[in-house]
Amino acid sequence: MTFNKPSEAIQMSLFPESKPSTNIADFVTPKTYAGLAGFHKYWGKKPIESISYLIEKCTNEGDIVMDPFLGSGLISRECLLRNRRFVGIDINPFSIEHASFLLNLPSPKEYYRALIEVESLVAEKINSTYLTSDGQIASHYLWEGNEIVSVWIKQKKARTRIKLEPSELDIKSYSYYKDYTPQHFRNLTFFTNSRINVKPTMNVSDILTGRAMRNIDLLIESFSEYPSHLRRTLLLTLTSSAGQMSNMVFAIKNRSNSKRNGNDDKIEVGSWVIGFWLPNTHFEINAWNCFKNRANKLLKALPDQKQAVYKVSNDCASVESSDFNAWLINLDCRTALREMPSQSVSFVCTDPPHSDRIPYLELSELWNSLLGYTVDFEREIVVSNAKERLKSKSNYNSEMTEFFMETSRVLKPNGHIALYFNARDEESWQYLKCIEKTSDSLKFVGCFPMSYSATSVVQDNRKGSMKSDYVIIYQKLQANDGYQLSSAFTSIPGWSSQFPKKTEGKAK
Numbered sequence: 146m147t148f149n150k151p152s153e154a155i156q157m158s159l160f161p162e163s164k165p166s167t168n169i170a171d172f173v174t175p176k177t178y179a180g181l182a183g184f185h186k187y188w189g190k191k192p193i194e195s196i197s198y199l200i201e202k203c204t205n206e207g208d209i210v211m212d213p214f215l216g217s218g219l220i221s222r223e224c225l226l227r228n229r230r231f232v233g234i235d236i237n238p239f240s241i242e243h244a245s246f247l248l249n250l251p252s253p254k255e256y257y258r259a260l261i262e263v264e265s266l267v268a269e270k271i272n273s274t275y276l277t278s279d280g281q282i283a284s285h286y287l288w289e290g291n292e293i294v295s296v297w298i299k300q301k302k303a304r305t306r307i308k309l310e311p312s313e314l315d316i317k318s319y320s321y322y323k324d325y326t327p328q329h330f331r332n333l334t335f336f337t338n339s340r341i342n343v344k345p346t347m348n349v350s351d352i353l354t355g356r357a358m359r360n361i362d363l364l365i366e367s368f369s370e371y372p373s374h375l376r377r378t379l380l381l382t383l384t385s386s387a388g389q390m391s392n393m394v395f396a397i398k399n400r401s402n403s404k405r406n407g408n409d410d411k412i413e414v415g416s417w418v419i420g421f422w423l424p425n426t427h428f429e430i431n432a433w434n435c436f437k438n439r440a441n442k443l444l445k446a447l448p449d450q451k452q453a454v455y456k457v458s459n460d461c462a463s464v465e466s467s468d469f470n471a472w473l474i475n476l477d478c479r480t481a482l483r484e485m486p487s488q489s490v491s492f493v494c495t496d497p498p499h500s501d502r503i504p505y506l507e508l509s510e511l512w513n514s515l516l517g518y519t520v521d522f523e524r525e526i527v528v529s530n531a532k533e534r535l536k537s538k539s540n541y542n543s544e545m546t547e548f549f550m551e552t553s554r555v556l557k558p559n560g561h562i563a564l565y566f567n568a569r570d571e572e573s574w575q576y577l578k579c580i581e582k583t584s585d586s587l588k589f590v591g592c593f594p595m596s597y598s599a600t601s602v603v604q605d606n607r608k609g610s611m612k613s614d615y616v617i618i619y620q621k622l623q624a625n626d627g628y629q630l631s632s633a634f635t636s637i638p639g640w641s642s643q644f645p646k647k648t649e650g651k652a653k
C-alpha cells in the first residue's frame with residue numbers, strides 16, 4: 146500500500162474540535178502553515194492566532210462574522226468552532242472550494258478508503274506511462290529544453306535514486322502523449338504579465354506535458370463517483386500537487402553544500418514556485434507520486450475527532466436565516482454585499498488584495514481549470530501588471546470605496562472591521578486614512594503590526610515595503626455615539642492609535 150493507514154490514535158492538528166488558543170503571545174509565532182493550514186498553497190494566508198483573538202473579542206456566540214475577501218478560508222473554521230456564524234465571499238472559485246472543504250472535512254478513514262480505491266483504479270495506468278526499458282517505473286525525468294537528459298528511478302527501500310541515460314522507450318512514452326488534448330479540464334486564460342511570467346499565447350500544454358495532462362485526466366475521472374465532500378477533497382489533493390506535476394519544477398544545480406562535498410554536478414529537485422516560470426532545466430515528476438505524497442500529507446493533517454456537521458448556504462440573501470451556520474459565496478463581494486440585509490453582520494475580518502503583488506485569479510488559473518471553473522477576471526479587485534486588464538491603482542481605490550460603503554451598511558452599529566493590509570506606496574495608506582470621509586459612519590480606532598511577518602520569507606521586501614503587515618481597526622459609530630477604546634485592543638503588542646507611518650517600518 147502506498148498510503149499511510151490512519152492510526153486509531155487521536156492525531157494532533159491545527160484544528161482540534163476544541164477551539165485553539167487565542168493567546169496574544171501566539172501572535173508572534175503563528176502556526177499558519179501547519180496541519181490543515183499547510184495542505185494547500187494560497188497567497189496571503191493570514192495567521193489564525195490574531196484572527197481568532199479578534200473574533201472572540203469583537204463578537205459573541207451566535208453573531209455573524211464576515212470575510213468578503215475570503216482566500217483560503219481558514220477563518221471560516223475558526224468562527225464555527227467558536228459558535229459564531231460566518232459569511233465568506235470570494236470571487237475566486239478555488240477559495241470557495243477550499244473553504245467548503247475546511248467546513249466539511251472527510252474523516253481520515255473515509256479519505257484513506259477513497260485513496261485506496263483511486264489507487265486500484267488508476268495507479269497502474271499512470272505508472273505505465275513512466276515505464277523504463279528495464280521494467281521499472283521512473284520517478285523523475287530531467288529535461289534540458291525539449292530533451293530528456295536523465296531518467297531517475299527511486300529504489301524501493303534505500304533513499305537513493307538510480308540515474309539512467311534516457312532510452313528509446315523513454316522518448317517513445319513521452320512522445321505517445323505529445324499531442325494529448327485534455328478531456329476534463331479547460332485551457333488556461335493568460336494576460337501579458339511579466340511579473341508572473343505569462344502571455345496570452347501560452348496554454349496548458351506549455352505548463353504540463355501531454356503525459357501529465359492524460360494522467361491528470363485519469364485522476365479526475367476516478368473521483369467522479371464520490372459524494373461531494375470526498376470528491377472535493379480528492380480534487381484539492383490534485384490541485385495541491387499539480388504544480389509538482391508541471392514543467393515548472395526547477396532543477397537546482399550545484400548547491401553550495403554539494404560543492405563542498407566535491408560533488409559539483411549534483412542536481413536536486415526544486416519545487417514549483419509561485420507564478421508560471423518554465424525553467425529550461427526542469428523536472429517532470431511521476432504524477433501518481435505527486436498525488437500520493439500530497440494525499441499522505443493530508444492524511445496526517447485531517448483531524449480524527451468526529452466533525453461537526455455545518456449547514457452551508459451559497460445564497461447571500463438568506464444571511465441571518467437560522468437554518469445555516471455559514472454562507473460561502475463565489476461572487477464579487479460588492480455584488481454579494483448588495484444582496485445582504487443591512488445591519489446583519491457583527492464583525493468584518495478581512496484581508497483584501499493589496500498593492501501590486503498578487504493577481505489572485507491569474508495565479509489560480511491552473512487550479513480553477515482542474516476544478517472545472519471559469520472565472521470573472523473583470524470584477525476582481527486587484528492591481529495587476531497585465532495592462533490589458535486595466536487594473537490600475539486608482540481603479541483599485543474606487544472599487545475598494547464601493548466595498549467600504551456596502552460593508553458599513555451591512556455592519557451592525559458599533560461593529561468593527563479588522564483590515565489586514567500592507568502597501569509599498571504612500572497613496573494606498575493615504576487612501577485608507579481617508580475612509581472615514583467616504584463612509585461617514587466608519588471611524589479609525591487604531592492598528593497593530595503583524596510582528597511575525599517581519600521575519601517571514603514571503604513578506605514583501607521590495608524597495609519601499611513596510612517590514613510587516615498591519616491590522617487596521619475601524620468601528621461603525623454614529624456621529625453622536627460615545628467612543629470607548631477597548632482594552633482588548635490596547636493590550637495587543639505594538640497597538641497604536643496612529644496610522645502606520647511608511648518611514649517607520651521600511652524594509653532594509
Ligand SMILES: C[S@@+](CC[C@H](N)C(=O)[O-])C[C@H]1O[C@@H](n2cnc3c(N)ncnc32)[C@H](O)[C@@H]1O
Nearest residue numbers: 189190191214216217235236237477478496526
Ligand atoms: C489577500 S487574499 C485573502 C487571503 C486570506 N486572508 C487567506 O488567509 O487565505 C485576497 C482575496 O480577495 C479575493 N478577491 C479579489 N477581488 C475580489 C472581489 N471583487 N470580491 C471578492 N473577493 C475578491 C481574491 O480572490 C483573494 O482570494
